[in-house]
Amino acid sequence: MATVYLDYNAGAPLRPEVAAAIAAAWAAPGNPSAVHGPGRAARARIEAARAEVAALVGADPAGLIFTSGGTEANAALLAGLAVPRLLLSAIEHPSLAVAAAARGGEEIAVGPDGVIDLADLDRRLAADPRPALVSVMLANNETGVIQPVAEAARLVHARGGWLHCDAAQAAGRIPVALDALAADFLTLSAHKMGGPPGIGALVLADPSRQLASLLLGGGQESGRRAGTENLPGIVGFGAASALVGDDLAPDGPTFRVGALRDRLEKLALARVPTARVIGAGAPRLGNTSCLALPGLAGATQVMALDLAGIAVSSGPACASGRQRSSRVLAAMGLPDTVAGSAIRVSLGWASTDQDVDRFVAAWGELAGRKGFTVSAPQAA
Structure with missing residues (x-):
């Protein structure tokens, strides 16, 4: 059985439409950084997928950085944004929780229902005038509880800070809109929505924002993430993102x-x-x-x-x-x-x-x- x-x-599980898109990408030669015809065709596939993933969350494609997954997206943000304070909810993904603990980050309490305690967040923000990067996931991976991200963002922005939202579990399951969440940064992961593993994205609400690159050595992803792009994975991510509209009908x-x-x-x-x-x-x-x-x-x-x-x-x-x-x-x-x-x-x-x-x-x-x-x- x-x-x-x-x-x-x-x-x-990988969705059939996504598998077909990946197979087509695998069959085509060309490094996206090459200037010849096959390279330009590969680049076009990446940029089409970038537009599809950005559309999933209402973002500017120029602000979307492809990564190897949600964990790298979270790590890239923590490594690339120099901030004096780091706060995160007590239920964040280990990729944030472990790194934050090593940097002296503060945990924001959650209630018995699993929802972040906004009053605790406000108290912590008020206790220190330095601007903070605050991370609040959109939906918890263990309980499925949805967090009041927009309300948290309002408190954070009032104190001159930045709000990061890990939306890896939520995307494809509920509507996710960067503007509605009022998030400055957003994390996505393809394999949660029927896309391939090994591909994710960090989304910047302001595409002009400068982040120090976690990976050095090349000019890929507009100089923000070195290394030859995972073309089949990126194409699969785009195909999975394109299916979400019908899913949420x-x-x-x-x-x-x-x-x-x-x-x-x-x-x-x-x-x-x-x-x-x-x-x-x-x-x-x-x-x-x-x-x-x-x-x-x-x-x-x-x-x-x-x-x-x-x-x-x-x-x-x-x-x-x-x-x-x-x-x-x-x-x-x-x-x-x-x-x-x-x-x-x-x-x-x-x-x-x-x-x-x-x-x-x-x-x-x-x-x-x-x-x-x-x-x-x-x-x-």
């Missing part, structure tokens, strides 16, 4: 996935009444469910489900192999018994009702074997 893949927040795949997620949670809670959905009281991505089964380690659930042919996770993919509780859930004030028992179920463009049914059946069977009270399967 085929594996049920429910780990889209770690990486979505009222009757499009994103709406369908949200209904699937709601059905999954309804069935799961009916089957195992002691389970809980973390972040359920806050606005969330429609594809993400963080389910906790207090008393049963999340890692145990992930392994048992894997043996049953169902792929989920117990935290961000970049932290795989670690057995400690999620720092995101700890920041929400959840005790270890809850935080350590959470799994993340994330759906996407190829998910089906049958996938949901298989997950609920396997998860309910596991809970029953481990001594939890389990109800009879429900129809929905």
